[in-house]
Amino acid sequence: MSHHWSALLLGIVTGAAGLAAPAAAAPTPTAVTRAALDPALVAGRGANVPFLEQEAEKAATNGTVIGPDRTAYTLPAEASGRSAVTLDPGEWVEFTLPRAANAITVRYSIPDAPEGGGITAPLSVTTRHGTRTMTLTSQYSWLYNQYPFTNDPRADLLHPDWWITECACVPAAIEPKPVITKPFRPAHFYDEQRLLLGHTVRAGDRVRLTARDVPTTIDLLDSELAGAPKIDLSGVNVLLFGADPTGRRDSAPAIEKAIAYAKRAHRGVYLPPGVFQVNRHILVDDVTITGAGNWYTIIKGRAVALGEPAPDGSVHTGAGFYGRDAADGGSRNVHLSGFAIQGDVRERIDTDQVNAIGGAMSDSSVDGLHIQHTKVGLWFDGPMSNTRITNNVIVDQIADGLNFHTGVVNSVVRGNFVRNTGDDALAMWSEKTADSGNVFDRNTVQSPTLANGIAIYGGHDTTVSNNLIADPVREGSALHAGTRFGAEPFTGHLRFTGNTTVRAGTYELNWRIGLGAIWMYALEGSIGADVQVTGDHYLDSTYNAIMLVAEWGVKDLYSIDGVTFKDIRVDGTGTSVLSARAGGSASFENVDARNVGAVGVNNCGRFRFTPEGSEFALTDRGGNDGGWLGPYVPNVITCDDRPPVVAPPAPSRW
Incomplete structure (x- = not known):
């Protein structure tokens, strides 16, 4: 349907101004979601936030819905739910609010300046009380090129001596030099703007966002009733x-x-x-x-x-x-x-200490902050202990949302909302000194543009529980444990308990395979701690739900041993429930799966393909519904390096 006819039909329904026509019945609110899902699918998981999320693609509009698309370096891929609405100047998207609000947050993207550095542009915000102007900016978005990235879309390769997947080569080492399309690998497209309306908009009222000077992509609207100061x-x-x-x-x-x-x-x-x-x-x-x-x-x-x-x-x-x-x-x-x-x-600039919160703080707390446009929201360099990070909103970071780095012990990260980080959203990095006894509980992570939602690098006695992680974009996934970056080994226990992931499992550029919604990676050592994954839900995984992998160069040295999976739900995978690309073992009990796109178990082991079977052994402890596991135990080789991806249906109630 053309924009003209969409606008005409919507004008008939809503009146010429789109706001003033009397309604025969109470208006139906624009769908409320959490991580672009029906809230019933994620009940009890993630942060308890004061705002309600409404996706633009579910709202009334005469603009263009983009996506869904999970391809990195595209606007839909970085949008919540992998879809958004693009407005040309004069076009609008309109949200009907489910409850009273006096404050809104708009997540959006506008173009970069031709030479980089960003622009500003107005956005009209219209309610029954009139129209206000919100000033949008792209000064904090649009990064390009190779790590650690540049703001210049015209830049040549930052590291011509690095392997480039696009040409499968080291550009500096070959002639003629390969042509790299510019801008190269654009990313980090979105930003957020908050606005106190100055009045209360009633439940059932509409908020219309109208682009004015430049094409404007609207991802979502968060609305809340902010209390008095x-x-x-x-x-x-x-x-x-x-x-x-x-x-x-x-x-x-x-x-x-x-x-x-x-x-x-x-x-x-x-x-x-x-x-x-x-x-x-x-x-x-x-x-x-x-x-x-x-x-x-x-x-x-x-x-x-x-x-x-x-x-x-x-x-x-x-x-x-x-x-x-x-x-x-x-x-x-x-x-x-x-x-x-x-x-x-x-x-x-990785050497810069330009974080919102930093240093070492023991017996301390950080609660109810809103942190935006810093490098890392909270980066702690221990040793330190007994610190609580609770109920914060951390958005639009160039790097991590939070990192417990080096000897952070007995500390809690709970109830935080993290969106649009440029690296791991929540991380624990046991470099030089092990972190221990830490808990990451009931946090919501959305759309990390690089790396993982929650990443644990070494340490001991760590719990990751009741979190909601959605839409990782590239070079990582929702949940991760890895022997990487010089981290101390995993010892004691590591628990992943009661987490929900959605639309997770990105495409790894160098390996050219898809990751799992949860993935464990043996790079610098084996993972031999007591690792238990219990009660997780992996929804609409782009590739695998679970991946256990060792780096190719050390696959015969390191293994992932004795991981237990229990009471897991897998609703939709593009490929397999489990992809094993390492030596080691895992057991499964009450792991139910449906809408699996390929073979239930993709077991490559150490890629030796021995007559005895794979070097990765599976134990069926019973109750694994869906038929995904039974034919493949204990160690049947089913290695398909790059199986076709079959997009699953949308998640639904179990």
Whole structure:
């Protein structure tokens, strides 16, 4: 149907303005989803957030629905649910709200500048109360090329001496030089913008988004009823020390003075409503800092180039709250809550400490923050212990959402919502010193554009439970455990319990195969810890639900042994339930599967294809419905390196 006739028909239904026509019956709200799924499919899993998610492709529009498509480097692939709506100037998408709201978040993409660096463009937001303008930007999106990426769409290969899958070659080593299409590997297309409406829109009212100057892709709308700003009369108010709530002057010195006074007076620090300019790290130790709520108190920074590199290698600084370095004893008793941190990070420089929260913080908490446009939302360098990261919203990061790095113990990451990270959304990296006793529970992860939703690199006694992970885009998947990046070995236990993944399992460019929704990778050592996967649901997996793999060069040295899978549901795979590409073993009990696209078990073992069977052994402990396992135990070779992908039907109630 053409845009003209779509608009005409919608105009008949909604009235010429699309908002004012009387309705014979209460309007039907645009479908509410969680990770673009029926919420009933993910009940009890993921973060308990105050907003409702509505996908643009399920809303009324005279624009063009794009997708679904899971091909990396495309707009649909990075959209929630792998689909969105593109609006030409003058076109609109309209959401009917399911409940009252006074605040919205729009996830969108607009074009980059021809030379990179981004543009700004208006978006009209219309409700029954009138029209407001939201200013969109692509200054924090659009990365290109090879890791660690560039903002320049015209750039030649950053590493011509690297293997390039597109030409199956090392470009610097051959003549004539291969032609690489520019822009090369565009990615990280989306950004978010929040808006307090200034009034309450009632349940059943409509919110219309209209593109004005440039083509605008709308992925989704989040709406919520934000409460009144919180007032803390007992806290030391930073305004008394000269902080500027208009954001025009640098407020870092005033905030630091308030912190010093509060510590002497044994009181907390209060950040009232306002925008406070902070362009460097504020050191925190033994202090409580509370805002008026993350819709109302905003710490906003700009990137500052350093005159010379800092001792840690940083060449920039920016807005952030940092504990002391672990080498200096770290910080303790730090409690941060109820404000937003908006950075100004537009490129990935791995040596830069331009994270929203950093350093080492023991016996501490970070709760209810909204973190955007920093490199990593929270990067902790231990040793440190007993820290709780709860109920935060972490979006639009250049790299990770959160990383427990080196000797972080007995800490909890719970109830956080993480969307659009440029690397692992939530990670634990036991480099040099093992992390231990940590829990990642009831978090929601959506659309990491690179790497994994939740990744565990070594360590011991780790639990990953009740999380919801959706739409990883490339070079990773939803759940991951790997002996990689110099991590200490896995010891003790590793538990994956009660998680749900959806549309996970990306295409690995170098291997040219699809990963699993959960995948375990033996690269620098065997995985021999007590690994138990219980109660997970793997929905609409692009390739495999489960992958156990060793790097080809070490496949005869390292194995993945004794992994147990129990009470698992697999609803839809493009290929297999299990792909085993390593030596080792696993057992399965009550693993039910349906809508499997290829052979239930793709067992390649160590690729020796011995007369005795595969080097990866399977144990059937009973109750494995769907017929996917029975013919393939204990170690039947069924190796099909790249089976055809059969897209499964949409997940449904079990």
